[in-house]
Amino acid sequence: MRGKTITATLAALALMLSLAGCGGSTPSETAAPDTSGSSEPAPATETPTEEPSQDYAGIELTVWTDETRNAPVTAAAQTFEAATGAKVTIVQKNYDDIRSDFITQVPSGKGPDITIGAHDWLGELIANGVVATVELGDKTSDFEPVSIQAFSQDGQVYGVPYAIENIALIRNTKLAAEAPATWDDALAAAKEAGTKYGVLLQVGETGDPYTMYPLQVSFGAPVFAQNDDGSYKAELTLGGEPGNEFAAWLAEQGKAKNISTSITYDIAVEAFSKEQAPFIIGGPWMIDSFADIADQLAIDPIPSAGGQVAAPFTGVQGFYISAQSTNPLVATDFLTNYIATEDIQYQLYQAGNRTPALTAAAEKAKSDPIAAGFAEVAKTAVPMPSITAMGEVWNYWGVTEANIIAGKQKPTDGWEKMVSDIQAAIDKAQ
Amino acid sequence: MADKTEISPPMWNSKTFSWGFVVKLILMAIVNALGVYICFFAFVKESWWIFGFMLVVLLLLDYVYFTNKHTLPMKYILPGVIFLLIFQIFVILYTLGVAFTNYGTGHNLTKDQAVSQILSSRESKVEDSKGYPLTAIQQGDQYGFAVIEGDTVKAGLGAAHNDAGNPINVDAAVISEAPEEVPLAVVEGAEFSGKKITSVPGYEIVPTQFLVKHQQFFAKLRVPVSDDPTAGSIRTTDMMNGFEYKSTFSYDGTNLVDTKNNVTYTDNGKGSFADETGHAIEPGWQVFIGFENFTKAFTDPTYSGPFLRVLLWNIAFALLSVISTFLLGLFLAAVFNEERVKGRKIYRTLLLLPYAFPAFLSALIWSGLLNTDFGFINNVLLGGAEVPWLTDDWLAKLSVLGVNLWLGFPYMFLICTGALQALPADIKEAAKVDGASPLRTWFSVTGPLILVSTAPVLIASFSFNFNNFTLIYMLTEGGPRFTDVSAPVGATDILISMVYQISGISGQGARDFGLGSALSILIFIIVAVVSALGFRQTRKLEEMI
Structure with a gap:
């Protein structure tokens, strides 16, 4: 969805290979030894727990991570190894492969004990019965509530969160002095600045509903209905009058060339870094690309297009424990007492710029105005639905939006057809 | 692996010693080392199928390459056969096996x-229950937990059950009867410091x-908290709480049985419990669901x-891909085969x-080059x-x-250049x-002669392009999506990229996976039939000339 770069290419390659075998044999992965590749030395600075150290000699934990998170997880693992005598094998994998590999490998007993993952995998992981519950106990209150909520289903917690991410409006303060309240204000500000683009919004030919979601919500058309406790139910709410209004708005903006399917992630990021637009809608992962204009960035709430608050999705990153782990107790100990520490969560923040889920680490990160800005926008955000029905939504959502923007489908017809197609797919999957 | 330096292998002895034999010995030593290594690990991991297969292969290889009795043809065939099998x-066979099941989301275990998953995820923490500092205890060969509650220590003995609901002992082996549970009760005289229990009498x-x-x-x-079986039990996830x-x-x-709402769920025969x-x-x-996956592509509207x-x-x-590439390739080959063209080598290199x-x-680069704006x-x-190069159907x-x-x-x-150069000059002369x-x-x-020699390549090229997933996926992802059908399929989707999308392998x-496998097999059959027909036609072509 975002950051489609060479990784996506490689991921697709790997997928093709696995397609050739139809998910058959176990893919071989290279176990990265703790010493290799981690550019930063991992100092075992503080002993993270006052609890008497356990003696886990002879126990082996396998943890799946990806490239960005390898170093901090390795640091936590080394502290854990030193304190307990257990051995932790870190396997660095391509992030895009982890979800499907975890689902296929856990039932065979060959999966890892722990894997990193995003909270919106939860529905699928639960439906496939591959993830174990985690009891955080008193530690629950140390985390940002939204992060725990994201990893919960039916009152059970299934993962240890470490980071919260969401998109916001990134503003070039030189080109626009004030934060725009509405979409039209933003376009007007851009016109005044005389830039090539108004608000940069990555769409691509298959659409990017994640980035466009806040604008959709501002019309009052969230994707699913929510229960009282904030969890989602498989009841579509993106249709109806608000949905059609959003679709009509998309068509209008597409016609006026304010939004275009030709704008991909790479094009948008490049244009913003070259100061060709005062605004871009995006997440903290973009910030590194704006190093040249780093001192003129501000993070603002996303301007409303339909009158209501433009609330983005929150994604929560965390760690899952395999349902078939042979070391469930040690794995839980590692996550709750060694990963859920201020030090490691802050290191993870530095590795990916995502706001820590542990409140203490989040406070520390907020000394950076960029992180504080994203965290401020996160207050209005809602967790991205993790129920299995969401998978069917992705299948139709972006393409329809792209078609409406490009004028290939009539807004109302296209949107209503999309809603009925999604409904049919959900009904079929039940 | 085949040792081609030797045509009629001698028995090994000092008289017929040759360098070929040394090479063979080294190669076979490597093969054996690798085989033994795989056998060893398969044994340790208790993967009996791999162990058995590898053992048979290894013995067979050694027999074929170290004896002289009528094994000469096998020396050439065996490596190929083994790789064909794997x-x-x-x-x-694996794909076929999956194709007859409902393997996929929700049917993964x-x-x-x-x-086990249903039971453990429906086991919920009693509301407002705070964590108790906990220590594992034992009495003989029965185990339980001691917990600190306020100033007192409570202890009890419990039982554990495996995935299938059978009682297990401490080595996770199934036992016939669960040990009798002793609910938590206050133990006098127990000692603890901080959160650690140091002794529990009894x-x-x-x-x-x-x-x-x-x-x-x-x-x-699980250790029951009281005599009442519905009262719940104590468990731990970290050995401390x-x-x-x-x-x-x-x-x-x-x-x-959902004991809370009193609903009974029975096996519905489709791999789920249903009410x-x-x-x-x-x-x-x-x-196993039979042919359902195979018929879905035709019966599901x-x-x-x-x-x-x-x-x-x-x-x-x-x-069209085969025809267009062949015609252009042939044309260029013919042009650059003319000796009158200067700098042929440079052109040929550039064309490659x-x-x-x-x-x-x-x-990927082309998809960028063809971007509309x-x-x-x-x-x-x-x-x-x-x-709209990539967005119009x-x-x-x-x-x-x-x-x-x-x-x-x-x-x-390349192919046509080779074929042209292989044509004897006297035919043209004649x-x-x-x-x-x-x-x-x-x-x-010239044309018919080239067609005969390149026909197998054309058929292979057809099969390759029939499943040319890379191109479609990287260039258009199958799009632009059809706007008049409900399946997530587009105008440039070929069968394999459609399977990738509708079987959810795209994420x-x-x-x-069942549907994906079944459709892959259908594609395999189509390609196999087309290729077989093609080769038969080629043979006719050869006979004609």
């Missing part, structure tokens, strides 16, 4: 694993080492319409360049035109064919003597 036969503290070694047992151990849990589901070996209204609970498990359209485009795409880049990279083609070559098809022509013609150029014009010579002599929508 990389082709096994994969096809075995039945036992599914039951019980022994379980050593940490032992605890860690048997953690699967202790993770499943105990929580009070209550199970809302029970399993009697055939049915699942009377048909509402199934997650997760389910894998079951969501798929049957687009399936036919995709099939037609797929055949057209493969055929598209072939030298990885296809997926070229396809920012692409090089529209912006520079066409002076700012806005031709027909233009996208044209673009796919065009890019494939660019990717594919160097290969055909045609000339007979008074045929150069054009006539081309169409009646969008529910995964259905």
Whole structure:
């Protein structure tokens, strides 16, 4: 969805290979030894727990991570190894492969004990019965509530969160002095600045509903209905009058060339870094690309297009424990007492710029105005639905939006057809 | 692996010692070392199929390469046969096996694993239950927990059950009867400091080492909080804190019962437990479902319409790709085969360049070049035109064919150059003597001869392009999406990319490996039939000349 770069290419390659075998044999992965590749030395600075150290000699934990998170997880693992005598094998994998590999490998007993993952995998992981519950106990209150909520289903917690991410409006303060309240204000500000683009919004030919979601919500058309406790139910709410209004708005903006399917992630990021637009809608992962204009960035709430608050999705990153782990107790100990520490969560923040889920680490990160800005926008955000029905939504959502923007489908017809197609797919999957 | 330096292998002895034998010995030593290594690890991991297969292969290899008795042909065939078994036969059989099941999202586990998951995820923490500092204790060979509650220590003994609901002992082995449970009760005289219990009269503290070694047992151990069986029990997830849990589901070996709402769920025969209204609970498990996956593409109205359209485009795409690349390749080969053309070598090298880049990279670059607003083609070559190369149904098809022509013609150029150079010069000479014009010579002599020698390549190229997933996925992702059908399929989707999308392997929508496998097998059959027919035609062509 975002950051489609060479990784996506490689991921697709790997997928093709696995397609050739139809998910058959176990893919071989290279176990990265703790010493290799981690550019930063991992100092075992503080002993993270006052609890008497356990003696886990002879126990082996396998943890799946990806490239960005390898170093901090390795640091936590080394502290854990030193304190307990257990051995932790870190396997660095391509992030895009982890979800499907975890689902296929856990039932065979060959999966890892722990894997990193995003909270919106939860529905699928639960439906496939591959993830174990985690009891955080008193530690629950140390985390940002939204992060725990994201990893919960039916009152059970299934993962240890470490980071919260969401998109916001990134503003070039030189080109626009004030934060725009509405979409039209933003376009007007851009016109005044005389830039090539108004608000940069990555769409691509298959659409990017994640980035466009806040604008959709501002019309009052969230994707699913929510229960009282904030969890989602498989009841579509993106249709109806608000949905059609959003679709009509998309068509209008597409016609006026304010939004275009030709704008991909790479094009948008490049244009913003070259100061060709005062605004871009995006997440903290973009910030590194704006190093040249780093001192003129501000993070603002996303301007409303339909009158209501433009609330983005929150994604929560965390760690899952395999349902078939042979070391469930040690794995839980590692996550709750060694990963859920201020030090490691802050290191993870530095590795990916995502706001820590542990409140203490989040406070520390907020000394950076960029992180504080994203965290401020996160207050209005809602967790991205993790129920299995969401998978069917992705299948139709972006393409329809792209078609409406490009004028290939009539807004109302296209949107209503999309809603009925999604409904049919959900009904079929039940 | 085959030792080709030796034509009639001698028995090894000092008289017939040769360097060929040394090479063979080294190669076989490597093969044996690798084989023994695999056998060893398969044995340790208890993968008996791999162990058995590897052992048989190893013995067979040693027998064939170290004896002389009628094994000469086998020396050449055996390595190929082994790789055929592993990389082709096994994969096809495995795919076939999956195709008859409902393997996919929600049906990922075995039945036992599914039951265990349902039970453990329906076991919920009693509200407001705070964590108790906990220590594992034992009395004889029975285990339990001691917890600190306020100033007192409570202790009790429990039982553990495996995935299938059978009682297990500390080594996780199934036992016939669960030990009698002793609910938590206050123990006088127990000592603790901070959160650590140091002694409990009547019980022994379980050593940490032992605890860690048997953690699967202790993770499943439940100690009831009181005599009332519905009151819940204590469990631990980290060996330091105990929580009070209550199970809302029970399993009697055939049915699942929701004890809270009093609903009985029975096995619905489709790999799920369902109540009377048909509402199934997650997760389910894998079951055999027969031909359902195979018929789905034709009977399910969501798929049957687009399936036919995709099939037609797929055949057209493969055929047109072969024809266009072949004609261009042949034309260029003929041109650069003329000795009158200067600098042929340079041209030939340049023409091979598209072939030298990885296809997926070229396809990605082309998708950038063809971008409507920012692409090089529209912006520079066409002076700012806005031709929707990849977003209009027909233009996208044209673009796919065009890019494939660019990717594919160097290969055909190579093949045709080779075929042209292999033609004996006297045939052309003879045609000339007979008074045929150069054009006539081309169409009646050179052309047919080249067709005979390149026909197998054309058939192979057809099969390759029939499943040319890389190009489609990297260039258009199958798009632009059809706006008049409900399946997530697009105008440039070929069968394999359609399967990738609708079986959820792309990561969008529910995964259905069963459906994906079944459709892959259908594609395999189509390609096999077309290739077989093609080869038969080639043979006829050969006989004609």
